[in-house]
Amino acid sequence: MRPLRQLRHETNPLIFVTLTVITAISLIPFLWVIANAFKDNTEIFGSASLLPEEWHLRNFGAAWMDGQFGVYFLNTVIVAVATTVISVAIAAPAGYAFAKTQLRHASALFYLYLFGITLPIESIIVPLFYQIKDMGLVNNLWGLILALVGTGVPFGVYLMRSFFRDLPDALAEAARIDGATEWGIFFRIMMPLATPGLLALAVFSFLSAWNEFFLSILLLLNNDTRTIPIGLVQFRQQNMSDYGALFAAITLAIIPSLLIYIVLQRQFISGLAAGATKG
Amino acid sequence: MDAPLHPPVAFRRTRSLGRLWQANRVPIVLLSPSLLFYVVFVLMPLGRAFQLSLTDWDGIAANLNYVRAENYSHIWTDSRFLTSLWRNVIWWVMHVVLGVGGGLLLAILISEVGRGRFVFRTVAFFPHVLSLAVVGVIWGQLYHPSIGLINTTLERAGLSGMARVWLGDPSLALYSVGIASGWQAYGFYMVIFLAGIQSIDPQLYEAARVDGASAWRRIWDITIPSLHNTMTVVLTLAFISAMKGFGTVWAMTQGGPGYASELVAVYVWRTAFQTGAIGRAAAAGLSLALIVIAFSFIFNRWRDKVGQYT
Amino acid sequence: MVSRRKFVAGTLATPLLASVAPSVSSAAQGDQETLRVAGIDYDYTPTVVEVFQENNPDNPMDFAPGTLSFEDGQIQAALQSGEGPDVVNVNSGPGRVGELAKGGLILRLDSFYERTGAYELYIPSVIEQIQNQPPEGEVSEVVEGLDVFQFYYHIDAFEENGLEPPETWEEFLEVCQTLQDAGVQPILLGARDNFQGGWLFGNIVQSSAGRDLMTQVIYSDGDFTHPDILRGAEMLKHLVDENYINGLEAAALEGEQAQAAFAQGQGGMTVQQQSFPINLANDGVDTSNIGSFVMPSRMEGEPSVPTAGLAHSWVINASTENLEAAEAWLEWVISDEYLRLAYENGGGLVPARIVPDGITLPPSVQDAADKVESGAGYNPSVYLPGRGTQAWYAAMQNLITGQASPEEAVAGVQEALEEARAAN
Structure with a gap:
């Protein structure tokens, strides 16, 4: 600016x-x-x-005693961080594979991923729920995390592909001539260059996992597994008439979000901006 | 027995798979984790959604009973479902007007401001760091008929005639919830538009200044046309994220009063998990998916075409 | 298919689970030796849990408080997950416990009832009800208590305006009009979360249609568009049209918010359950100013009765590996001692059991128990099948917000009932 x-x-x-x-x-x-x-x-x-x-x-x-906001906060952090780390770890290599390697039938496969971007979660929520239940992961933070990573894959791969595609091939060529392996090129040269992209994906994943509600309300049934949004909605249902306590609970729910945002503001803004202009 | 003229089919397959592996070892290894997640958590459920949509499963019965397209014919003649689809359209328009429009306005104004832009940007983004469900709880209180900030402010300003039961009045409920959702969204679009504005060539503005163009002309003639690509991205994002209205609606009205603020997501949720009509809910979800995918395809085609001429 | 899915899940989850803090995975891992009981945390729950543990030192047990809602699919999920508790306290009724039993998610308890003589301990009509719901003739629940719904009113508001509890529908309307003229909102209602609206509407339908017709609707093929039920819908609409109920505000308020407003002295009347005065007293509200009456019947020659419903029931998870301990818990629940402890520690449900000598019920519970003794109507929210309940709530919300005519409202419920009957 x-x-x-x-x-x-x-x-x-x-x-x-x-x-x-x-x-x-x-x-x-x-x-x-x-x-x-x-x-x-x-x-x-x-x-x-x-x-x-x-x-x-x-x-x-009253809000602290009734609501276990400390537990909700910890759960939300676990969900958001784990989702972010795994999402970046699996989407970055896939984006690189689409952008910089010669894979046969790559474009057909890429269209399959693109299709997932527009697929609304409502259309799969019912079987997804039963599937996670069959895995024994209902009421377990990992059920939510894995589902969030899975449903976030299409966008993540698409975003990472856009970033890798814009990196110059010359560096990779030079390294190849110097005898670097394909893995070496990916890990030592391309990944560091794609840092802004990794950051962008991390911010998108973190925000959407931090704020997730649709899946969480189905999957997190106990007080010890609830995240902040679920915990707050549950708290409200149980303390409808204690208005003061409800306002305090909302305050407890928003403070961590605001603090994290204020601390990581620069990363948030530049990540979102980079992601959107590439997307 | 005659010796086979050709190697067995299975063998041929393996060999070509083996070749595929040899030639593409690196990309395959790089791709597989994401593909595994995608298949397990999206494609398999999608297949199962289709299967369930052809049954009358109630979530409990041990066997699936196939009813052909009965669920589809039911929902496509069910005014409750069709109205919820229409509400999704209204919802999306509200999201675009309040979220995207608000974000664009903010971004343009902030880029015009000399001092304090950091503060404005930081504060305007605040609502977006909250979960839509948390936003729903907050706005549920703001809309409270007697203690809510909106009605008490109207009363204090001597406008008590304008006070309404924002969430209880069926003609207002959907819009009240939509406003809360827009409030959460505009900060996000503001950031994206700001990035778009930042990438506009400053020489364009320099030239305009030399010509003595007013601020409004600058915005109208340079900023907005230059944001064409950003706008395409934003509208696509808006289309996808407007579909995430569930959290706000669920936290504020649960789709009520009656069905007055029921979006498709809420319809699917209530139908599947409250009334146990799993098959019907799956059919509704898939119908929505078809519409969304067709629409985004057409939209992107259209934007590409328009983009070529501008 | 299933095994492959499990395999995929296992390969994905195992390394991840191994790497995470124990607090994350502990929620999902059940200890086979410990009896796991889950349910509503009543005021008396800590006491009865503690005494059970003292009496059964060899059977470790763990109580998880919290309501698992049938409507959200949570209870079905917990039972199907294989990780669920051994014994659960759930909302009663044919649309709930009946569905779980039909789906084989909970165990039959006929032999438990035989062995312990529980058939004789309970009020005959309760046993009749739980046997009548599908699957017919079978018993798969132990009822914790009943809820009784009737009108509660501010005695001072009535006295200041020279009013008495009404005995006919016309008197009821006069009471409303007088209160309204005196600047008091006649009926307070918070219907956004449905329950209270269902109680009120249920009382009105009982007044208009009577118990026999509702029995047919619930247990056989009675028609919800019957003129007597339609008249009930018209009565609710009338109360809203006259602004005796502020319909829009009721649609925006939660039940608990309306209760709080009533506790602060607002409004003239409200439909609540018997535990309402007890809860208010616990919150320090003076309840001597709160009286109760039953909605007058409009049926020629029929007594005015409140509506009632089985409140909560204990069921045993079909996948339990701890059957003996689970039955030990149920034996504790049906004991005299359990009942005594419950009412000594703030219990507010109307007993489903025949109350033995020496146990005193709180006044409002006794009042409700007495009113039920001469018969009670159904609370449709509990007794209609799952799909019917949702349509019933929607009918109520649509009526109070003017989105549906009485004809449309009852037709919507009838449609859902027919669908539910076809599904059986």
């Missing part, structure tokens, strides 16, 4: 105001939820002020 910035120094006030309004819309629900988490139920019902008149911590105690 640097080049643009050099062009202008003055910002149109109208633009500034519009932007402020939209970002406020992004932010206000968060602030409202967090503020309400510190109110007691009478104030939530009775008071008109956004900030609590009296700051209560009871809600957080």
Whole structure:
């Protein structure tokens, strides 16, 4: 964005105001939820002020005791990290195979993968559930992880192929002349060059696994296996009328996401941007 | 016995497989893990979905009872399913208008702003780091008829006539949920559009500035046309991710009141796991898949064609 | 096919499982020696679990609290997975336990009943019900208790307006009108999660159609579009049209939210189960201001009765390898001591058992038990078959939000019933 910035120094006030309004819309629900988490139920019902008149911590105690948010957080991290690592580990070689090796019938196979990108998960959710059940992996984080990796394969391979395709062949040729094996070329030369692509896929996989709901609600049945989205929805069902505790639970559910985003912001943004422009 | 003139078929197969392996050892090894996952978790379930869609299985019975195309003829004459398909269309349009449109607007405005763009970008992306289900829980509270931020704000502003039961009113429920879903999405598209804008040749802008073009002209004549390819990618992504509406709907209305906010995903879920009509749910899911795949194919063909002339 | 799938799963999962922290895999690995019991965590559950463990020091047991819902497919999944608990507490009813039994997912308990004399311990109508549901004549559950649904009202709101619990439908409408004129929302309802809406609608249908017709609908081929049931749908619509029920708001609120509003003194009446006053008392709400009455019958010469339903039942997983210990748990559940501990520790279900001398029920439970003694109607949410339940809930939500006419609403349920009957 640097080049643009050099062009202008003055910002149109109208633009500034519009932007402020939209970002406020992004932010206000968060602030409202967090503020309400510190109110007691009478104030939530009775008071008109956004900030609590009296700051209560009871809600957080109730949410923490009832909800096992620590466990949900840990499960979500396990699911998201494992899905990300495995997805990248299997999609990168496959993308390379399609982009840089001469495989017979490769294009037919690639179309098979492309087909999977547009296949909506609804169409396979029923048998997928029974299949994971037959594997004995219902109510087990690995059932969810493997299913997420599997359903994410088409997009991952497609994305990695786009990245590898744009890498110059000259380096590989030079290495081959120097006597490097095919494996050596892949691991030592191509993989490091494809780092932005790996990052992009990692971000896409991480976000979608972190936020997954459709499969999780079927597969994760116990409190010890629930992830944050499932745990929060379950908590809400069981604590419908304790509004304060629900707001506290939402706060506990969103804080880890926001922290991870703030810490990894640069990677998130550049990963998504790189992925989308290649996709 | 005469000696065979040709080697047995099986032998020939093995030899050619062996040759295939010899010639393609590297790509085969590189591909197999992903293929294994893809086959086990997508293609096999897809095959089984087709099989189940021809049965009246209830999720419990030990044997499959085949009923031919009965499930398909049922859903394609079932106004509940057809309406849920139509809601998916509305849902997608809302996703494009709020998510993609909002993201594009944000990206353009942010690229025009001199200072504070980092803050704007960071904050506008916040909603996207949340799960749609978490977003559903948050917006469920925002829409609460008596304590929700929306109705209390309207009342405080003296507009209590505009307060509604956002999730209980069947004419509003789908749109209320769609707005929540759009709120989660626009940050994502903003990032992608920003990347697209960043890759536009700065000389174009330089030339426009020399010509004394206004900011609006710059956006209209340079930024938007240059985003054609980005837009194709974004619309495809939007099409796929709009299909993921399940989380928000499930957390906010579970498809209700009645069936007023039921998307196909919710229809499939309720039909399979609440009423036990597994075969029918499979048929509904596959029907949706056919529509989606056909549509994305046509759409990409059309964009390619349009792209050639711009 | 199955074995190949298992093989693939095994090759994929084994190295992964081996590499992960024990907390991840522990949930799926059952210890064969320990009796695994899962179910709803009632107020008295910790006590009865503890006493069972003291009495059976050689049988280690593990109780996993949590509701496995039939409607979400969770209970079927748990039973089919082969990893499920040995004994589970599930929602009762022909559409639930009946389906599990038909599918062979749970064990028959006829011999258990014979051996322990349990047939004599339970209220005859309860035994009759669990034998009547398909597969007919068989018993595969031990009923934990009953739920009874009736109107609860704010006594002060009635007294201030000179009202008495109504004894006819016309009086009921007058009560609503008077409360509304006094600025009180006559009926509070939270129907988004369906249950409460089903209770209210069930009471109205019972009032309009009576028990005999509903028995035919549930157990044989009764017609849900019968004029008497249609009249029930019209009654619900009337209450919404007059704004005695705020239909849109009811569709946006969860049952528990409506209960909380009622507890704060809002509204005049609400349809709840007998445990409602107990829960309020536990939350520190003064329940002396809450009275109860039964929806007046519109059937000539029929008594007004509440609706009721088997609440939860214990069933044994067909794949258990711990049958002896599982039966020991059921023997504990049917014992006098278990019942006594339950009511000493906040139990709120109406007993399905004949209550032995020396056990006192909480007042609201006793009140409900007394009302059931003279007969009770069905809570259709429990008794309609699986597909019927969903259509029944949809009919209720569509009626209160004006999306369906009474005719359309009952026709929708009838269609689902016919489909369910055809499937059997």
